[in-house]
Amino acid sequence: MNLKHLLSRQITKNLSKLKGVSFNCQRNLSTISVPVLPSTSPKSHDFTLSQNPKTAKPGLSFRRYIFSNQETERIASSISPKTDSEEEEDRDMNEFLSRFVWIMRGKMSDAYPDSDKKTIDGMLLMIVGKVVSEMEKGGLERMIESASASPSQDFSEDLWRTVWEVSNLVLEDMEKARKKEKMKGFLQSDKVKEMSRFAGEIGIRGDMLRELRFKWAREEMEESEFYEGLERLRKEANAQEMGEKAEGKAAAECAEVEEKPKVITLPKRHGKIKYKIYGLDLSDPKWAEVAEKIHERGEMILPEEPKPITGKCKLITDKILSLEKEEDPSPLLAEWKELLQPSRIDWINLLDRLREQNTQLYFKVAELVLSEESFQTNVRDYSKLIDAHAKENCLEDAERILKKMNENGIVPDIVTSTVLVHMYSKAGNLDRAKEAFESLRSHGFQPDKKVYNSMIMAYVNAGQPKLGMSLVDMMITSGIERSEEIYLALLRSFAQCGDVRGAGQITNIMRIEEFQPTLESCTLLVEAYGQAGDPDQARSNFDYMIRLGHKPDDRCTASMIAAYGKKNLLDKALNLLLELEKDGFEPGPATYTVLVDWLGRLQLINEAEQLLGKISELGEAPPFKIQVSLCDMYARAGIEKKALQALGFLEAKKEQMGPDDFERIINGLLAGGFLQDAQRVHGLMEAQGFAASERLKVALISSQTFNRQRQPTR
Incomplete structure (x- = not known):
């Protein structure tokens, strides 16, 4: 069913139910003296908005919007109860007219600044009446065609062009609202909630988590729309197959359907279509503020797309992507910026392409972009660049970005501190790692398993396993899972220091947490007692390992021999080697x-x-x-x-x-x-x-x- 027939049916039903019904707004407007708009607009109040008006017909978008599910009830009506289908059609019609009047009120006020509110209301009443009349004649398509034709007897060409552009704008906003409402549903889906909870558990929070939630929701929505499209294709195929089986009957029905709209006649209207939005006056300035906030929220859910890159700008982009790492990209970036006038999304798009093709060039360009005002640099951008340098083991470059961050007055947040803990722990800079770790805790953030492991390894590499053990106690208190690898790293460090007490403590914790003794853990205990100069305890653990079923390897045997060497017990060392050789050890x-x-x-x-x-x-x-x-x-x-x-x-x-x-x-x-x-x-x-x-x-x-x-x- 096309838009013309849908609107005709809607208006027919509305008019039949509106007979004898008096709306508040009708009573209010009945006392207004309506001026006659001139056939041509005054020069001082030109309604022409664009020299090249859009050619897309909004009727197509409006048709899609008619079938969308809107959850917000916008029309407060005093008519008899309707079916769900009728209420949905009325709601869509009234929403279109409400948005249209709200925008046209502002344009009329700008064009006729000397006119009072009653005069503006009268003009709007005439414009809406003409729009509805055109809908009754043939839908919005007919009204759009009138905008490009010669001026009518009622309005000027500029005014019709304005009506046409406002209609386009309203339909686009309604389509965006439909997508936003649909996106909200996917944001609350179980899958997105589960992924968000998992991201929160691994330390992803703030802006990054919000971006990921929108990304996952968009993917879910795209997947849903894909399968809906497949379902439509399936139904169309089934319908076509059924049509082939009953070709004669289907042809007759199609002919009847095609001819039916031609014989539809609309009843004579008994007045204008009236509507009221919760009894509120949308001309109040506060609704402009509400509209701006809604627009901002809409941008968060449906981010803007990068600008298309064509012509000379595309050539400059290709030159930037083909630069060598030793070349200076600043001149080309300045020219690219002047041509494109980029926003943040354009910069991000360029950086993503650079990261895929040339990592070293990406680092140089990303550092230059941080100082661009149009990039709208935030603390997360610094954190991402520092993390990228750290993963490439470029510690000096990462510290330079960190210094620039501090010079610009941007305080490192939790994500930045986490990145610094990992970076300095990996580089073996214990003091800076401790500083970043304490910064995390000062923000009230509970470090996760990865942060604790990085900090423990920093202590292990610095030969301070006791401080690492204190972090294990904190993990136990906080209920954070400990891995066998981190316990073995601490045990190895205690063994190298000859700290049998610390090694024993780690062994007891591993036993309590049901980590089974392995050849590695037993070897480290032997090594710990050997370094401490206690060959008897080393031999006791060596024999216990054999009873567990572990066969001593070359490293474990060397640790036991070294334990005997501490006390110069050469005879016991030789006897051990003879016993092991009998069991096949070489x-x-x-x-x-x-x-x-x-x-x-x-x-x-x-x-x-x-x-x-x-x-x-x-x-x-x-x-x-x-x-x-x-x-x-x-x-x-x-x-x-x-x-x-x-x-x-x-x-x-x-x-x-x-x-x-x-x-x-x-x-x-x-x-x-x-x-x-x-x-x-x-x-x-x-x-x-x-x-x-x-x-x-x-x-x-x-x-x-x-x-x-x-x-x-x-």
């Missing part, structure tokens, strides 16, 4: 490395070199740590060539050496009389940021005092 590089180190300390050079050959037979390069043992062994034995050979290897990889490694090498060189080499290595140690112990300082001073130096032969 020593690997880790076990041989511990034995070479032990024999080197005992100055059993031949035996150590034999074990060194065993490592070569395995087809693997000797571990880095073994070079420290060899350098110390050969230096103490006075074997200058081999000592300096091992020392040269260590100097080439000094970044991998720790303070204990430096001290052992320097003490070995001093014991062998290599004073100059010892002093050189001491300089390397300080350059790496390690301070020598008091004992080492005394040894260096005493070596110089007693002149026990020896010139090395290169």
Whole structure:
């Protein structure tokens, strides 16, 4: 059914029910003296709004809107009860006329500023009457055609053009309102609510969560419209199939349907169509404020689309996208900005394209865009750019963005602080990570699992597992789930420090939380007791691991041998190796490395070199740590060539050496009389940021005092 017939039927029903009914607005307007509008508009009050009026006919949009479900009752009527279909049609008709009058009132007031309210109301009454009359004749299509034809006897061409443009605007707004109402329904759907709850649990809040909710709702709406379209196609196909089966009957029915509108006659109208919106006067200035707020909310639900990029602007865009990372994009951006006059959505569209094609160029352009006023930069934009730099391990760039953020007076929010915790924890900057973590808590935000894990790993990497353990206590108190990986990281850190108490505490918590002992956790306990110099407890845990069914590997066995080496219990270490070999165990590089180190300390050079050959037979390069043992062994034995050979290897990889490694090498060189080499290595140690112990300082001073130096032969 086309718009003409639908409107005709609506007006017919309305008029038949309105006979003898008196509306309030009719009584009010009956006393108004209605002036006759001139056939041509005064020059000082030109209604022409555009030199190129739109060609799209609003009737098509209005037809779609007629069939939409509007939940707001806009018409307060005193007529007899209607069916749902009739009420819906009346509601749509009255909404169109209400919006039309509200907009036309403003335009009439602007065009005739000297006219009073009664005169304006009279003009509006005549205009609405003419619009309704045209609807009765042939619908809005007929009225639109009249706008482009010669002026009628009643109104000027400019006035008709204004009526036509206002009609277009009203229908567009009604269509947007329909989409907005539909979007509201999807925003409250179970799926979107579930995804929003999940996003909130993982720390996504504020503007970002709102954007995601709208995105998910739009996707749901698009999917629903897609399936509705498929359903319509299915029904059309079924109808066509049925038509083919009964072709003769269908043809007769179609002919009757096509001819039926032609014989429809409209009853003579007994007055104007009257309407009232809850008894409110829409000319009140407060409704303008309400309309602006509704428009703003509509933009939030239905964001604006980026401007089309054509012509020269497209060429400039292509040049920007093809820039190399070392080139300066500022001149092209300035030209692009001047041509397009971009809004925020246009900038975002450009940045998204850059991110897909050239990450490095995206970073440069995004940093420049932050200072653009039309971009409407907010704290989230800074956070996203800082996070992007952090993921690329560009710490200096991220800190530069953070500095610029502070200089512009933008205070980091919860999202920014979360990003900084992850970034500084990954970079090993404990102080800055703690600062960001405390900033989170000062905002009243409860850190989530990921933030806690990042902060714990920062403490672990800094060799402070006790502080990391305090965060575990906070997680337990807050009911946040702990992972086995974070417990193993803490256990590993306690083991390296030889803190058996902390290692035992972690083990007990894992047992309470029903984490089963693994080969890794048992190995770390053995290592912890070995570092603490308690080989008996280390062996007890070693045997317990075997009873659990775990077969000791090379690393676990090396940890047990190292525990015996702390107390120089060589016989027990050899007996353990013999027992394990009976069960099929074969020593690997880790076990041989511990034995070479032990024999080197005992100055059993031949035996150590034999074990060194065993490592070569395995087809693997000797571990880095073994070079420290060899350098110390050969230096103490006075074997200058081999000592300096091992020392040269260590100097080439000094970044991998720790303070204990430096001290052992320097003490070995001093014991062998290599004073100059010892002093050189001491300089390397300080350059790496390690301070020598008091004992080492005394040894260096005493070596110089007693002149026990020896010139090395290169």
